[in-house]
Amino acid sequence: MKRRQAIVAGLVVGVLASAGVMAAAAGKAPVRERVRSVGPALAPDNGAGELLIAVVGGVFPSRQEAEAANETLVFGDLQGYYVVPVAQFQGFRQQVGEPGDFALVSAFRTEEGAMAFADLAATFGNAATILPERVRSLGGLYAGLGQEADPDGTGPLLGPVAESLP
Numbered sequence: 523m524k525r526r527q528a529i530v531a532g533l534v535v536g537v538l539a540s541a542g543v544m545a546a547a548a549g550k551a552p553v554r555e556r557v558r559s560v561g562p563a564l565a566p567d568n569g570a571g572e573l574l575i576a577v578v579g580g581v582f583p584s585r586q587e588a589e590a591a592n593e594t595l596v597f598g599d600l601q602g603y604y605v606v607p608v609a610q611f612q613g614f615r616q617q618v619g620e621p622g623d624f625a626l627v628s629a630f631r632t633e634e635g636a637m638a639f640a641d642l643a644a645t646f647g648n649a650a651t652i653l654p655e656r657v658r659s660l661g662g663l664y665a666g667l668g669q670e671a672d673p674d675g676t677g678p679l680l681g682p683v684a685e686s687l688p
Contacts, residue, residue, distance in 0.1 A: 566664035566667075566668075567664070567667040567668050567680070567681075568659060568661050568662055568663065568664055568665065568667070569629060569631070569659040569661075569665075569667050569682070570659055570660065570661035571658070571659065571661075572631070572658070572659050572682055572687060573656035573657070573658055573687065574611070574629045574630060574631060574656055574657055574658075574659050574667070575629070575630045575631070575632070575633060575635075575636040575652060575653065575656055575657075576611060576614060576627050576628075576629055576630075576652075576653045576657050576665075577603075577627065577628045577629075577630065577636050577639050577640050577643070577650050577651070577652050577653075578618060578625055578626065578627055578649075578650070578651045578652075578653060579591075579592070579595065579602070579603040579625075579626030579627070579628075579643065579648060579649050579650060579651075580625065580626045580649060581608065581618050581620040581621070581622035581624070581625045582622050582623075582624050582625070582626075583621070583622050583623060583624075584623065584624060585605060585623075585624045587624070588605045588624040588625065588626060589605050591626065592605055592626050595626075595646070595648050596646050596647075596648070597642065597643070597646055597648070598646065600642070601666070601669070602626075602628065602643065602648065603626035603627060603628050604626070604627055604628060604663065604664060604665045604666055605624055605625075605626060605663075606624065606625060606627050606662065606663045606665050607623060607624055607625075607662065607663070608622060608623055608624065608625050609623070609660070610659065610660055610661070610662040610663060610665070611627075611629075611657035611658065611659055611660065612657060612658040612660055613655060613656075613657040613658060614653070614657045617653045617654060617655060617657070618651075618653070627665050627666075628665060628666040628669075629659065629665040629666050629667055630666070630667075630670050631667065631670065631679055631682065631683050632670060632673060632679065632683065634670070634671075634673070635669075635670030635671065635679070636652050637652070638670070639670075640652055667679075668680050
C-alpha cells in the first residue's frame with residue numbers, strides 16, 4: 523500500500539512539474555534557472571584593509587551611468603568589471619584623475635592577476651587601466667577578489683598574500 527502511495531505521489535509531482543514547464547514555455551509562468559555550484563559557496567571577499575591592485579574600466583558620475591556602461595562591455599563568459607563606489611578604495615580618486623562617484627573596477631591581489639585581466643579586457647576591446655599604486659580596500663561591495671590564480675599554483679587565490687597586506 524505504501525509503495526502504491528509513493529508511486530502515485532511521484533506521478534502527481536511529475537505531472538505538476540511538467541505542467542509548470544509547459545506553462546512557462548507558453549509564457550504564463552517564470553522558470554527559475556538552477557545554477558549548479560562547482561565548489562563550496564564562499565562569501566564574497568571585499569579585501570577590507572588590504573592594499574589591492576585596481577584595474578579600472580571607467581569612472582562615472584552615478585551608479586546608473588556606470589551600470590549602463592558596464593552592460594555594453596563584453597568579456598565572453600567571464601565577469602568583467604564590477605560597479606563600485608570610488609570611495610570604497612582609499613587612494614583611488616587621487617590616481618584616476620577623473621571626477622565621478624562610481625567606477626568599473628576589478629580588484630586583484632597580484633600584479634600577474636591584474637595584468638592578465640587587463641590583457642583579457644584589451645582582447646575584447648575594453649578599456650583597462652591598471653592604477654600605478656595599490657589602493658586600500660575599505661570594504662564594501664565585491665569587486666572580483668578570488669578570481670585570480672594563487673601564486674603557489676593550487677587554484678584560485680581566496681585570501682590575502684604578502685604583497686597585498688599593509
